[in-house]
Amino acid sequence: QVQLVESGGGLAQPGGSLRLSCAASGFTFSNYGMTWARRAPGKGREWVSAIWADGSDTYYEDSVKGRFTISRDNAKNTVTLQMNSLKPEDTAVYYCAYRTFIRASREVYEYDYWGQGTQVTVSS
Numbered sequence: 001q002v003q004l005v006e007s008g009g010g011l012a013q014p015g016g017s018l019r020l021s022c023a024a025s026g027f028t029f030s031n032y033g034m035t036w037a038r039r040a041p042g043k044g045r046e047w048v049s050a051i052w053a054d055g056s057d058t059y060y061e062d063s064v065k066g067r068f069t070i071s072r073d074n075a076k077n078t079v080t081l082q083m084n085s086l087k088p089e090d091t092a093v094y095y096c097a098y099r100t101f102i103r104a105s106r107e108v109y110e111y112d113y114w115g116q117g118t119q120v121t122v123s124s
Contacts, residue, residue, distance in 0.1 A: 002026040002113050004096050009118030012086050018120060020081040022096030027113075030054070030074035033104030035111055036081045038092035038120075045095070049081060050104035059106055063089075086122045093117040 008020040020036070035050040049070040050059045058070050069082040079096055097111035105111070 004098070004113060004115030006094060006096055006115045006118040009094060009120045011121045011123065013124050014086060014088060014122055016086050016122070017082070017084045018086065020083065020094055020096075020118060020120070022079045022081075022115060024077045024079070024096075024098070027098070029077040029098075031100075031102065032098045033101055034070075034072060034079045034096060034098050035104060035108070036070060036079075036094060036096055037108050037111075038090075038094045039117075040089075040092040043092075045108050046092075047106055047108045048094070050106060051079065052104045053102040057104070059104060061106075083120070086120075088122050091120060091122050093119050 003025045005023045012018050032053050036048045037045050039045045048061050051070045055072050067085045072079040095117045097114040099111045
């Protein structure tokens with residue numbers, strides 16, 4: 001069955017870095033666009049970044065542009081979110097997801113399958 005397992009979350013200080021990974025199984029990973037989204041306390045799910053199936057194009061939400069980098073390894077069925085210059089407002093549960101299209105999307109509702117999430121807390 002489809003599985004998306006996020007890891008790499010934790011506590012970071014403002015200005016610090018974390019690297020999130022999402023291990024995928026149960027589907028043809030290299031065929032589909034992937035995304036990272038987050039849910040902060042008391043808020044809805046917010047789209048963060050996305051990458052096309054072949055990694056040829058990437059998208060970023062404005063508040064993370066220049067700080068976060070999404071990448072994928074289709075040989076290892078993983079998608080990664082490198083997060084630098086972290087801010088307290090980045091605190092959230094981070095989720096990965098995929099949609100059954102080659103092209104990625106900036107809309108969370110266009111993704112079909114979601115992982116359970118990993119907590120990221122940015123605090124001094």
